[in-house]
Amino acid sequence: MQLTDSIQYVKGVGPKKTAELKRLGLHTVYDLLMYFPRTYEDQSVLTKISELQAGETATVGGTIMNVSERQGGRRGMNILMALIGDGTGVLQVTWFNQKYLKSKLKVGRKVFVTGKAAYAFGGRGQFAMSQLHSFEIMDEDEEPASRAGIVPVYPATEKLNQKFFRKVIAGLFGEELAIHDLIPQRVMKSYDLLPRQKALQDMHFPADFTALKAARKHLAFEELYLIQCGLLLLKRQARENSKGIRHLLSSELTAKVRKSLPFELTADQARTWQEIQRDMESPLPMRRLVQGDVGSGKTVIAMLALVKTVENGYQGALMAPTEILASQHYEGFCRQLEPLGIRIGFLSGRLTKKKREEMYARIAAQEVDIVIGTHALIQEGVEFAKLGLVVTDEQHRFGIAQRAELEKKGTLLPDVLVMTATPIPRTMTLTVYGDLDVSLIQQLPPGRQPIRTFVRKPDRRDLIYDYVHQQLAAGRQAYVVCPLIELNEESDLPSAEEVYDELCYGIFRDMPCGLVHGRMKAADKEQVMQAFYEDKIKLLVSTTVIEVGVNVPNASIMVVEHAERFGLAQLHQLRGRIGRGQYKSYCILVSEMKTENARERLKIMAETSDGFKLAEEDLRLRGPGQFFGSMQHGLPDLKVADVLNDMDILLKARQAAQETVASREERRDILPILSLQYREQFENITDI
Numbered sequence: 132m133q134l135t136d137s138i139q140y141v142k143g144v145g146p147k148k149t150a151e152l153k154r155l156g157l158h159t160v161y162d163l164l165m166y167f168p169r170t171y172e173d174q175s176v177l178t179k180i181s182e183l184q185a186g187e188t189a190t191v192g193g194t195i196m197n198v199s200e201r202q203g204g205r206r207g208m209n210i211l212m213a214l215i216g217d218g219t220g221v222l223q224v225t226w227f228n229q230k231y232l233k234s235k236l237k238v239g240r241k242v243f244v245t246g247k248a249a250y251a252f253g254g255r256g257q258f259a260m261s262q263l264h265s266f267e268i269m270d271e272d273e274e275p276a277s278r279a280g281i282v283p284v285y286p287a288t289e290k291l292n293q294k295f296f297r298k299v300i301a302g303l304f305g306e307e308l309a310i311h312d313l314i315p316q317r318v319m320k321s322y323d324l325l326p327r328q329k330a331l332q333d334m335h336f337p338a339d340f341t342a343l344k345a346a347r348k349h350l351a352f353e354e355l356y357l358i359q360c361g362l363l364l365l366k367r368q369a370r371e372n373s374k375g376i377r378h379l380l381s382s383e384l385t386a387k388v389r390k391s392l393p394f395e396l397t398a399d400q401a402r403t404w405q406e407i408q409r410d411m412e413s414p415l416p417m418r419r420l421v422q423g424d425v426g427s428g429k430t431v432i433a434m435l436a437l438v439k440t441v442e443n444g445y446q447g448a449l450m451a452p453t454e455i456l457a458s459q460h461y462e463g464f465c466r467q468l469e470p471l472g473i474r475i476g477f478l479s480g481r482l483t484k485k486k487r488e489e490m491y492a493r494i495a496a497q498e499v500d501i502v503i504g505t506h507a508l509i510q511e512g513v514e515f516a517k518l519g520l521v522v523t524d525e526q527h528r529f530g531i532a533q534r535a536e537l538e539k540k541g542t543l544l545p546d547v548l549v550m551t552a553t554p555i556p557r558t559m560t561l562t563v564y565g566d567l568d569v570s571l572i573q574q575l576p577p578g579r580q581p582i583r584t585f586v587r588k589p590d591r592r593d594l595i596y597d598y599v600h601q602q603l604a605a606g607r608q609a610y611v612v613c614p615l616i617e618l619n620e621e622s623d624l625p626s627a628e629e630v631y632d633e634l635c636y637g638i639f640r641d642m643p644c645g646l647v648h649g650r651m652k653a654a655d656k657e658q659v660m661q662a663f664y665e666d667k668i669k670l671l672v673s674t675t676v677i678e679v680g681v682n683v684p685n686a687s688i689m690v691v692e693h694a695e696r697f698g699l700a701q702l703h704q705l706r707g708r709i710g711r712g713q714y715k716s717y718c719i720l721v722s723e724m725k726t727e728n729a730r731e732r733l734k735i736m737a738e739t740s741d742g743f744k745l746a747e748e749d750l751r752l753r754g755p756g757q758f759f760g761s762m763q764h765g766l767p768d769l770k771v772a773d774v775l776n777d778m779d780i781l782l783k784a785r786q787a788a789q790e791t792v793a794s795r796e797e798r799r800d801i802l803p804i805l806s807l808q809y810r811e812q813f814e815n816i817t818d819i
């Protein structure tokens with residue numbers, strides 16, 4: 132049997148099961164091998180029946196003492212019940228509609244039962260298995276000790292149960308399957324890895340937890356190593372085989388801009404700017420990620436870099452994820468740079484066709500130096516005369532593909548700077564942005580008012596909004612954030628629309644209020660945001676659309692309704708909308724805090740303002756799935772490795788991948804494996 136064979140040829144898999152497996156995305160023998168257990172059950176430890184605890188999963192070894200059969204329920208279900216004894220007590224095990232089992236359940240047979248223990252119905256303290264995980268009948272001559280062990284638990288479905296997966300996958304390892312190592316021998320040796328065959332087998336059927344740990348480690352390494360190889364090869368391809376722009380050292384204009392700023396750069400900003408200059412002055416194209424918490428001052432860094440490219444006779448582009456942000460940047464850039472004779476252009480989907488085409492023409496004729504805009508910047512028709520630098524703000528909103536689109540717009544490859552405020556734990560920076568160099572801006576500019584954060588229950592809403600009203604009366608502005616846009620029958624959460632109605636016609640009826648949410652037309656949204664920006668709206672009720680980058684220094688208070696519905700990283704982003712000016716700012720998180728998890732998360736929110744710490748907590752509390760979901764773009768899912776806990780493995784895998792990419796031979800060997808494992812993600816790697 133071949134790894135690439137269709138699952139329909141696997142023993143025990145008929146046409147019906149084949150269809151079911153395909154629904155799970157499992158098509159080949161290999162897919163099945165890579166279908167890893169969700170968890171494992173330790174059946175190596177037997178629990179005495181007298182020591183069972185209700186609600187806990189346990190394995191019991193015993194003898195069948197009695198079997199009974201009856202019809203029950205309205206539909207006349209067949210109910211089989213066996214009593215199992217182990218000398219310390221008696222356990223009930225029940226099966227519904229599994230009549231065929233009856234012939235196997237012979238009194239006196241030894242069995243192993245794993246499941247969740249519960250008090251038997253009407254059984255006076257007797258135990259039953261409320262959830263039966265496995266039931267094994269031993270052969271007459273089998274020793275009990277040879278049976279118990281660590282048992283895989285697969286992500287099963289209604290039609291494909293545990294037993295099926297266990298049997299079919301165990302069967303595969305009985306076959307003559309040629310499972311080759313994916314990792315070069317040199318790496319295998321120097322990083323002390325297992326043969327792949329063994330790692331896979333132990334991942335499914337480990338002899339003990341040590342073996343399982345080793346298998347997991349191997350497979351996590353393998354996965355991270357391959358992804359790192361892919362990312363590094365992409366990076367190498369971009370660098371070695373493309374000519375970048377060599378910006379010159381001279382920096383009169385940038386120095387002028389720097390001097391005209393009303394503040395000094397922070398040490399982190401200065402270092403980042405150094406790193407960017409070095410990249411820009413190198414003949415290789417720059418690929419740099421600037422990661423800095425909200426309000427850390429990334430914009431000015433982008434501005435300096437754009438000015439540098441202009442000074443060198445090139446054009447620069449700054450792409451923002453929303454209309455609002457783009458126009459805010461546009462205004463700021465005009466104010467700062469036009470006095471120095473730098474020509475700024477604006478491009479967005481909302482311009483009239485005529486205006487847009489005018490702008491295209493000016494861009495093509497190099498009559499503008501810096502173009503600021505939205506996705507419209509990467510539309511067909513935008514041709515730069517001499518593109519030197521592309522900056523994308525809030526990268527997580529753009530995919531790798533879009534970045535690549537923009538890069539294609541130059542003849543020489545332009546330098547690329549990516550800015551993100553999403554604090555990403557280092558493990559993830561390396562996996563998600565493995566093809567970029569990273570600069571960190573960790574400190575905030577001096578003199579910032581810390582934001583005070585409170586967590587309150589909804590029964591305090593009246594008081595909270597009274598306080599907000601006072602703040603508005605004193606001249607400030609406020610945000611109210613809600614998780615939902617409109618009334619939803621399935622949920623009892625108040626929607627943004629409801630909250631808006633309640634507030635706008637209630638306690639804030641004497642204040643201009645506005646509502647923005649994601650389903651409004653862009654133009655309408657824009658209008659409301661603009662009004663808020665100009666202080667014509669005092670209270671803004673919104674969904675998370677305000678999350679990114681909006682800068683209204685006069686807004687000093689934020690109320691988040693149903694705060695438990697947001698991730699920590701997201702709350703942090705939201706909270707970053709306030710505390711941007713000279714006013715003391717307050718963030719009030721409203722939540723029932725019904726679960727322990729919600730309580731814990733909101734408490735962390737109130738206690739820390741460190742975005743990186745919050746991101747890590749978020750990852751820990753929500754699990755990588757959800758966290759990753761929002762920012763993974765076109766990168767392979769991690770099947771084994773864990774972005775939070777496998778940092779040490781990641782660093783080793785990255786090191787190994789660097790060695791591989793540096794070696795011509797290993798590079799050649801790894802490419803076919805990459806395209807086999809991760810075809811879509813790394814199909815663009817051609818040059819080796």
Ligand code: ADP
Nearest residue numbers: 394395396397424425426427428429430431576
């Ligand atoms: P973000 O990193 O979130 O994009 P911004 O670039 O919008 O942050 O900066 C937030 C505010 O901080 C802006 O008003 C900016 O003018 C100001 N700022 C940036 N750098 C400094 C600094 N070194 N000292 C004082 N204020 C600064």
Ligand code: MG
Nearest residue numbers: 429430524680
């Ligand atoms: Mg910004």
